[in-house]
Structure formats: C-alpha cells, structure tokens
Amino acid sequence: MTLQNFITLFAEQFDDTEMDLFTPQTNFKQLDEWSSLVALSVISMVDEEFDKQLTGAELRNANTIEELYRIIESK
Numbered sequence: 911m912t913l914q915n916f917i918t919l920f921a922e923q924f925d926d927t928e929m930d931l932f933t934p935q936t937n938f939k940q941l942d943e944w945s946s947l948v949a950l951s952v953i954s955m956v957d958e959e960f961d962k963q964l965t966g967a968e969l970r971n972a973n974t975i976e977e978l979y980r981i982i983e984s985k
Contacts, residue, residue: 911960916979919959923951934976956982 913934921932927943938944949969956964962985972978 911983913976913979916982917975919955920952920975920978923948923955932975934974934979936975937973938975938978939973952978 917932917934920938921927921929924941924943927941931941949966953964953966953969956962960982962982964982968981969978972981
C-alpha cells in the first residue's frame with residue numbers, strides 16, 4: 911500500500927468533498943463532511959482493504975491523513 915493509494919481509498923469514504931482537498935497533510939477532522947459515520951466507514955475500509963484493525967482511539971490520535979496512514983502501516 912502506498913500513501914497515494916491510501917489517500918484515494920480514504921477520499922472515497924466522502925460523498926461531497928472534492929478529491930483535490932485530500933493530501934498527506936490534510937487534517938481530515940476539519941473537513942466539513944467529517945462525521946462519526948465517515949469515521950466508521952474509514953475503519954471498515956481499513957479492515958476490508960488492508961486486513962488491519964483500526965481502533966477509534968487510533969483514529970482520534972491521528973490528525974492528518976499521513977499520520978493515519980503511518981498508524982496503519984505500523985500494524
């Protein structure tokens with residue numbers, strides 16, 4: 911998995927946010943569309959695509975997409 915692949919999959923969890931807003935440095939919690947439902951979709955996507963378990967605490971501890979990617983990579 912590359913960071914760019916992860917960003918693409920991450921962005922697909924959002925319905926109305928423009929793709930160009932998603933970069934490694936994007937603070938995803940500040941996106942207008944970020945919600946608990948999107949958070950659950952991200953957790954599910956990580957499980958399905960990467961066969962890794964992402965916890966709510968890990969998601970809360972990450973601020974940027976790259977930080978989240980690094981957490982998943984470390985598993």
